[in-house]
Amino acid sequence: MNNVQKQKRANKSLPFFFKDEFKVSFVIIFISVTLLISTFTFDIVPPILNRGIQPATFPKGLLFLIIILTSIVYYLSIKNPWKIKKKLPNSFFLTMISFVLFVVVSKTLDFFLAISFLSIFISFCWGERRVFYLIVVSIIFPIIVFIFFETILGLRFPPGIITNIYYQV
Amino acid sequence: MFAPLLSSKLMIVLVFGTLFGLILGVLPGLGPTTGGALILPFTMTLDPLSAIVLLTAIYCSATYGGAITAVLINTPGTPAAAATCLDGYPLAQKGEAGRALGMATVSSTIGGIFSVIVLVFFAPLLAQLAYEFGQPEYFALAIFGLTMLASIGEGSPIKNLIAGAFGILISTIGKDFMTSIERFTYGINELSEGIGFIPVVVGLFAISEMLTQSTLLDQIFKRVALKAVKLPSLSDYKKTWKTILRSSGIGSFIGVLPAEGGTVASLIGYSEAKRWSKNPEEFGKGSVEGIAGAEAANNAATGGAMVPTLALGIPGSATTAVILTGLIIHGVRPGPDLFREQPDFLYGIFGSMLIANILFFIFGFFGAKLFARITLVPNRLLWPMIFAVSVCGTYSLSQSMLDVWIMLFFGVIGFFMRRYGFSVVPVIIGLILGELVEGTLRQSLVIFEGNWFMFFTRPIVVIFFILSLIALIFPLLRRKKLND
Numbered sequence: 102m103n104n105v106q107k108q109k110r111a112n113k114s115l116p117f118f119f120k121d122e123f124k125v126s127f128v129i130i131f132i133s134v135t136l137l138i139s140t141f142t143f144d145i146v147p148p149i150l151n152r153g154i155q156p157a158t159f160p161k162g163l164l165f166l167i168i169i170l171t172s173i174v175y176y177l178s179i180k181n182p183w184k185i186k187k188k189l190p191n192s193f194f195l196t197m198i199s200f201v202l203f204v205v206v207s208k209t210l211d212f213f214l215a216i217s218f219l220s221i222f223i224s225f226c227w228g229e230r231r232v233f234y235l236i237v238v239s240i241i242f243p244i245i246v247f248i249f250f251e252t253i254l255g256l257r258f259p260p261g262i263i264t265n266i267y268y269q270v
Numbered sequence: 271m272f273a274p275l276l277s278s279k280l281m282i283v284l285v286f287g288t289l290f291g292l293i294l295g296v297l298p299g300l301g302p303t304t305g306g307a308l309i310l311p312f313t314m315t316l317d318p319l320s321a322i323v324l325l326t327a328i329y330c331s332a333t334y335g336g337a338i339t340a341v342l343i344n345t346p347g348t349p350a351a352a353a354t355c356l357d358g359y360p361l362a363q364k365g366e367a368g369r370a371l372g373m374a375t376v377s378s379t380i381g382g383i384f385s386v387i388v389l390v391f392f393a394p395l396l397a398q399l400a401y402e403f404g405q406p407e408y409f410a411l412a413i414f415g416l417t418m419l420a421s422i423g424e425g426s427p428i429k430n431l432i433a434g435a436f437g438i439l440i441s442t443i444g445k446d447f448m449t450s451i452e453r454f455t456y457g458i459n460e461l462s463e464g465i466g467f468i469p470v471v472v473g474l475f476a477i478s479e480m481l482t483q484s485t486l487l488d489q490i491f492k493r494v495a496l497k498a499v500k501l502p503s504l505s506d507y508k509k510t511w512k513t514i515l516r517s518s519g520i521g522s523f524i525g526v527l528p529a530e531g532g533t534v535a536s537l538i539g540y541s542e543a544k545r546w547s548k549n550p551e552e553f554g555k556g557s558v559e560g561i562a563g564a565e566a567a568n569n570a571a572t573g574g575a576m577v578p579t580l581a582l583g584i585p586g587s588a589t590t591a592v593i594l595t596g597l598i599i600h601g602v603r604p605g606p607d608l609f610r611e612q613p614d615f616l617y618g619i620f621g622s623m624l625i626a627n628i629l630f631f632i633f634g635f636f637g638a639k640l641f642a643r644i645t646l647v648p649n650r651l652l653w654p655m656i657f658a659v660s661v662c663g664t665y666s667l668s669q670s671m672l673d674v675w676i677m678l679f680f681g682v683i684g685f686f687m688r689r690y691g692f693s694v695v696p697v698i699i700g701l702i703l704g705e706l707v708e709g710t711l712r713q714s715l716v717i718f719e720g721n722w723f724m725f726f727t728r729p730i731v732v733i734f735f736i737l738s739l740i741a742l743i744f745p746l747l748r749r750k751k752l753n754d
Contacts, residue, residue, distance in 0.1 A: 121690065125690045129432070136439075136454070139454070139456075140453075143451060143452075143453055144451045144452075146449045146451065153448075153711070153712035153713065153714070153715030153716050153720065154711075154712055154715060156446040156448070156449050156451045156453060157453070159442060159708050159711070159712075160439060160442045160453060160454070163435050163438055163439045163442070164439070166435050167432055167435050167436065167439070170428050170431055170432045170435070171432060173428055174426070174428050174429060174432070177428070183690070183691065186689060186690075187485075189485060190484075190485055190487070190488075192484045192485070192487050193481060193484045193485050195484075196480070196481055196484040197481070197682070200678050200681075200682075203678075204675065204678070207671070207674075208671075212665075212671075216657070216658050216661060216662075219654065219657060220654035220655070220657065220658060221654075223484075223650070223653065223654045223657070224650050224651060224654050227484065227487055227649065227650035227653075228487065228650050229648070229650040229651060234651055237651075238651055238654045238655060239654070242654075242655050242658060243658050246658050246659055246662050247662070250662045250666055253315060254311070254312070254314065254315060254666055256662070256665070256666045256669065257669060258665070259671060
């Protein structure tokens with residue numbers, strides 16, 4: 102028995118709430134219902150100003166449509182189960198972590214530093230070990246991009262440790 | 271037609287756009303849509319015509335560029351080149367990579383030029399027809415555009431419709447444009463203006479692709495050596511001229527249909543080439559007809575897709591959705607009035623597309639070997655650099671960090687959408703058409719005094735509704751037939 106067959110058999114024996122089809126449909130419907138509830142908090146326009154329909158009606162209709170279509174997708178998946186996905190590798194989770202670190206560093210320290218940090222982190226996690234290329238990716242290239250946006254597009258980057266030094270110079 | 275292009279600045283833009291498009295097309299994971307979205311912030315430094323010329327040049331050449339990787343490493347540089355792999359790579363493995371690329375280059379150029387001719391003739395006709403359109407007709411047209419999402423290449427029809435509805439839902443975030451009532455803003459002031467198009471596109475295409483690449487690090491490409499691109503021989507031309515013409519027609523027609531693009535066109539072009547071929551058994555083993563069928567069709571879809579984009583403001587494909595955004599942010603409103611008020615601008619676009627097709631022929635013919643070397647840049651160096659450009663480009667539009675967070679958020683959403691079989695293209699089309707759908711619906715209801723049945727008293731509306739119904743049912747029937 103090969104790995105795919107083994108996985109298929111294992112998937113068949115899984116309770117329905119562990120299957121991808123259920124998890125994905127559940128998440129979509131849960132978010133849609135939450136948003137649908139929030140549409141009831143939208144302001145209501147008095148009839149004299151109301152043009153056609155209330156502002157909440159259109160999003161409500163869309164959310165109902167998404168819920169119905171997702172239910173159909175789930176129903177169809179009972180007959181035709183989805184293909185089994187490979188487990189996500191560590192490099193994916195490391196990339197996701199780098200996004201979180203990017204947000205943290207850019208909010209607390211510096212935008213440029215965050216880009217540099219993420220670039221070196223991803224490059225290293227994805228297998229780059231040559232110091233020269235790590236420097237190119239994490240320092241030289243972001244500097245070029247930074248200067249290009251700053252001088253040609255006249256962009257002002259958010260303040261931070263390095264950005265402040267650059268603007269003072 | 272070429273008068274607006276006589277300036278040296280526009281020619282430089284055109285050459286740069288073509289070269290940049292080729293690079294984007296060659297690199298798997300990037301492509302005209304992602305590339306267009308990445309370069310959109312830079313176009314703010316250009317005048318409207320130069321900006322659109324740049325975007326259309328990227329569109330034309332990146333669509334062709336995908337064939338280079340498809341032939342040499344059996345990986346389509348763009349989704350539209352997927353069908354090219356089927357025969358391009360086997361022919362390259364037989365030691366005829368130059369012949370395969372030559373056929374791809376010639377058929378792409380012919381397909382592209384054919385589609386520009388279609389664009390020049392049909393866009394004004396369609397625009398003239400659109401003069402008859404009122405708000406209800408535009409609503410029905412937008413609905414037709416959205417139902418066409420059911421039949422785009424990737425994903426199941428229902429999943430595509432969910433993604434399309436999600437895109438429209440995103441367009442409702444912010445102040446309601448008719449009553450100024452805030453929707454889904456949750457007290458965040460920056461959201462009252464709505465969510466920008468660029469953070470969503472860059473997130474859904476570039477960042478989600480980066481996450482996808484992070485799962486493919488152990489992938490090994492088997493490269494085929496290329497000596498030089500060879501022009502097809504006389505016997506190759508004899509064998510393929512009918513296929514090229516047929517696929518050019520198919521590609522242009524499919525391109526004109528709202529939301530359909532090069533991917534669907536190339537698949538149909540390829541399968542029709544096989545159906546009409548005298549040697550169908552050669553397909554999949556290195557048939558030049560297969561390469562010609564796929565490549566002529568996907569490049570023909572570029573001009574076709576510009577027809578509804580320019581004449582109606584309805585994107586013909588994901589990339590034309592980016593071009594449409596480019597037009598809008600430069601203050602150009604596509605539609606019938608554009609044809610009446612700015613003919614020079616339009617002919618500038620037509621001419622630039624024609625020249626871009628000739629330019630990528632020259633660059634492809636002489637430089638394919640060089641462009642193929644770009645694929646040697648490892649992902650571990652390429653993607654961090656793309657991330658830096660994505661972040662700065664997204665931030666530059668309104669100098670808001672919220673846009674960067676939105677980009678990352680949609681990157682993660684896009685990754686999981688693709689993982690579970692939801693195409694991200696419908697989200698973009700939905701986002702573009704969202705305001706049109708809601709606006710025209712509400713204005714129509716004002717005209718009809720709230721009577722929904724009045725829609726059915728307008729013949730053009732009824733025709734679009736019937737077409738929408740067909741667009742919905744056809745892919746479901748096709749899927750059922752395939753399953754059976």
